[in-house]
Amino acid sequence: MMQPEPAKNFIFSEKIDSDYLFSLYADDYPYIEEVYSITLSHFNDDLESIRLAWSSGDLEDLKRATHKIKPAMGFAGLTAIQEQCRQFEDLCQKAGSTALLSETYHQLITTLAESKELISSEYERLKAYNLNTLCP
Template sequence: MQKIRPAFVFDENLNASFLEELFEGDTIYAETVFEDFLKDLPVYWARVENAYNSKNLPTLGTSVHTCKTLFGYVGFTDLQELCQQFEDKCSVNNAEELRVDYILLIQRKEKAQHIIEKEYTRLRIFNGEKD
């Protein structure tokens, strides 16, 4: 008798229902996307850091915008909202006024990165077991 395998369940910090709709059960592709996210995020985040350190707020807004899009593809819809708020503030506040928000954003980004690292590992194991 063929064993029925349970579906992959995404971490509770992620918007699981959206991810299920996005990947339509294709956990192999989800693994690829999570891997790409972990590769791309440091590159895009470096632009955020450079822009903040040089107080270039238009570029800071654009760079956070890019990260926001990236977060969406791995199910961090709440973090997308935080990025959007920060992005909006970039056009009205100065770098000093953004400091607290920036620190919060860094903390949330690091937490997100950690969760995706774990999810990526879980996906690899899950997909490995499938073979």
């Protein structure tokens, strides 16, 4: 009896929109690994920019900082988080003060922190996968 071949495709976390990732990168896993690496290298600074804008109460800076991190979420396959960032940007545009955004802001910050952990985990898994696939 023949053994089934192991899956040749990397299986992303269910929290990641893998269809969207494949639409961007096909199955270029080394490139996806590179995108994740770049995203992680900027993540802390981008998140800190959002926190600083919040603490200063500057809605325009808050909108700008959120706008900056938004595409990274899409590039990492976190399309729902990308949309959450877009919605928060819209709220910043419409709000008269940060006080009106408190609950939404805290949800976004929590979600972004969780996203970093997910991207980091997937990055490590991708590195191992690429190492095993490219250098058997």
